[in-house]
Amino acid sequence: MRVGLLSQWFDPEPGPASLPGVLAHGLARRGHEVRVVTGFPNYPAGRIMPGYTMSRRADELHGDVRVRRVALYPSHDSSSVRRLANYTSFAASALASGVSRLRGADAVWVYNSPITVALPMWYLRYVYKIPVLLHVFDMWPENIEASGFLPAGPLRRPVRNGISAWCRAMYRSAARVAYISPGEKELLLRQGVPEEKLVYIPLWSDERLIAERPVDMRSELGLSPDQIVLVYAGAMGEAQGLEALIDACALVDDPRFVCLIAGSGISEGSLRQRAEVAGVTNVRFLGRLPKERMSALMATSDAQYVSMRSTYTIPSKVQLILASARPMLAAADGDVATLVRDSGAGITARPGDASSIADGIRLLGRSGREHLRALGSQGCSYYAQTFSVASALDRVESTLRQIKDVRRSS
Numbered sequence: 001m002r003v004g005l006l007s008q009w010f011d012p013e014p015g016p017a018s019l020p021g022v023l024a025h026g027l028a029r030r031g032h033e034v035r036v037v038t039g040f041p042n043y044p045a046g047r048i049m050p051g052y053t054m055s056r057r058a059d060e061l062h063g064d065v066r067v068r069r070v071a072l073y074p075s076h077d078s079s080s081v082r083r084l085a086n087y088t089s090f091a092a093s094a095l096a097s098g099v100s101r102l103r104g105a106d107a108v109w110v111y112n113s114p115i116t117v118a119l120p121m122w123y124l125r126y127v128y129k130i131p132v133l134l135h136v137f138d139m140w141p142e143n144i145e146a147s148g149f150l151p152a153g154p155l156r157r158p159v160r161n162g163i164s165a166w167c168r169a170m171y172r173s174a175a176r177v178a179y180i181s182p183g184e185k186e187l188l189l190r191q192g193v194p195e196e197k198l199v200y201i202p203l204w205s206d207e208r209l210i211a212e213r214p215v216d217m218r219s220e221l222g223l224s225p226d227q228i229v230l231v232y233a234g235a236m237g238e239a240q241g242l243e244a245l246i247d248a249c250a251l252v253d254d255p256r257f258v259c260l261i262a263g264s265g266i267s268e269g270s271l272r273q274r275a276e277v278a279g280v281t282n283v284r285f286l287g288r289l290p291k292e293r294m295s296a297l298m299a300t301s302d303a304q305y306v307s308m309r310s311t312y313t314i315p316s317k318v319q320l321i322l323a324s325a326r327p328m329l330a331a332a333d334g335d336v337a338t339l340v341r342d343s344g345a346g347i348t349a350r351p352g353d354a355s356s357i358a359d360g361i362r363l364l365g366r367s368g369r370e371h372l373r374a375l376g377s378q379g380c381s382y383y384a385q386t387f388s389v390a391s392a393l394d395r396v397e398s399t400l401r402q403i404k405d406v407r408r409s410s
Helices: 015-029 080-102 115-126 142-146 153-173 182-190 243-251 268-278 291-300 317-323 334-343 354-367 369-386 389-409
Strands: 002-006 033-039 057-062 065-070 107-111 132-136 176-179 198-200 228-233 257-262 283-287 303-307 328-331 346-349
Touching: 002 015, 002 080, 002 115, 015 033, 015 057, 015 065, 015 389, 033 080, 057 080, 065 080, 080 115, 107 115, 107 389, 115 132, 115 153, 132 153, 132 389, 176 182, 176 389, 182 198, 182 334, 198 389, 228 291, 228 354, 243 257, 243 268, 243 303, 243 354, 257 291, 257 354, 268 283, 303 317, 317 328, 317 334, 317 369, 328 334, 328 354, 334 346, 334 369, 346 354, 354 369
Parallel strands: 002 033, 002 107, 033 065, 107 132, 132 176, 176 198, 228 257, 228 303, 257 283, 303 328, 328 346
Antiparallel strands: 057 065
């Protein structure tokens, strides 16, 4: 098949932004002709990455995947105006300079976030008549509401309603809508998406990060072999609710325990200040680490911390943790808590409840490394059965073939 991918995020951007690249290369290895329209890489720092120079458009060959990058306004800070400029500039550039690259595709896979991607998506659907598989990684407006980006006051309701109406138009135009968790499915059904249009394609992981067994960072960080290390790696924003983690660490007096926090985001400064003011000595902030060091950080941990205010989705880091055979302490409700219980991969705590999270940390300390390794092993098996790249490729490939055949018969 001739497959198109439309995503603002792509390699070499890390975290969830790397997942479209995993999909593109996987489909190419299966013999498909794959073309990608994306932006110049700037996530998560909000600056164009070294080695790239902004231009109206630029064509690259990533192995056997053809990539067209289009101009955008780089930003990923706490400013709603700048974030909106980032999203809309990519959509406008993709419409003006990118979608022609996908003309002639049999089907196009679209990463739904940000929802401004609807503009080039609708052009592909209604002008080029190409069927679309819309993959819903993030639910809008719930996503920006949890992140604190919806305006306060009288504008809040009309903005939220407007975003919901925009999303419903996206769902109507797609041949299939893929959801990543049971909670998302329920929300999509409530948004009026017909059940026969929905397809379950859970998120996969960037398995390149766990292909080798790296040396851990304990010696580098001055950590002794007997220390119990809890690691949080990822975004630090309103949606993660990490204040409760800082407060929980302050309640833990086990001298073996240390919490490493790696990453960045709009809440990083306030979290550092919170730890300093409270005199928390068992928390260390590592800042943003290069993508290639994440596997070493993973190997350093005895357990990984997951925190979500939202109850309807599963952050992509969960799959990476499972694949890495590391147990989890998950301060979350809904789909994440259900996954941890079903997989047997860790411990759950009440989100936002420092006392409950501290109890989880103490339980990790009492469990012993052999038991923690067993939890991690159970999680790894669950990942292989449910979330592997091979499984995701099967689901995406099958769905793309279905909508291609629908187009051919219509």
